[in-house]
Amino acid sequence: MIAQVYFWIFATVAVLCAGSVLVSRHPINGAMSLVGTMVSLAGIYSIIGSPFLATLQVLVYAGAIMMLVVFVIMVLNTAKDHTTPLFDWTSLFGLVPALGLGALVCKVFQGLDAKASVAMNPNAPRGDVEAISKTLFGAGTQTGGWALLFLAIGVVLLTAIVGAVLLAKRHLDPKPATEGGH
């Protein structure tokens, strides 16, 4: 009962903040609304029994990724850009697939609702740190090679860092000091 009440509070905040991302004018307002959505989703994660993912959501998503977004918004100072409108007439074509997809998914789930197989399993293990680390790094038969994927994610993140540095550099010339010399 109390979980249901908390779920409704978090779900309302998440949907309202997501709608605020859609309609807010300044990027900082949109980023702060997105942080609200992520924090309420972290609350929902901890309600449905995934405390580790809830922590990760707050630390990585609401902390690191959104900090990066806000940092870039402030560096670029796009508040000077007043000419860009929020929407234009082409946006109507974007509304159709979004609404259609949402309606379709809701319709499919309405049909699934009668079946018992989609009910929550009350005996499912909680996703705490110990269970997740056993699945991720354990060398048992029940692990599906997650450790290898974990290493691959490290390589992907390193590549992303190097790519971001290369993309954001002003000059790829190794000797920029000689540029204005003559």
Add this chain to the structure above:
Amino acid sequence: MDSIPMMQLQILSAILFATGMATVLMRRNLFFVLMGVELMLNSANLSFLSWSRTMTGAATMSGQVAPLFSIAIAAAEACVGLAMLLSVFRSRESMDTDAFARMKE
């Protein structure tokens, strides 16, 4: 703990995904396009976690581990996307998506 109906979680996930998709497709500002992608990734994570609660035994933990990789990919995507946005903003001085219709300039 487990008294929340599955369908409420899934419909919340669908609403968030549709909102993110609308943000990506409708907004003219490039920052909001990136934020819409983040919103869609978040809703997929919610769907992963709630479906994992319907499984039994070790299959539950696979559903709990997969969003971890999704979050890592989202971090890489935000990193590279913001760097591209930085370099493209320097050449155009604009955040309008129409300003980037022709990349070769």
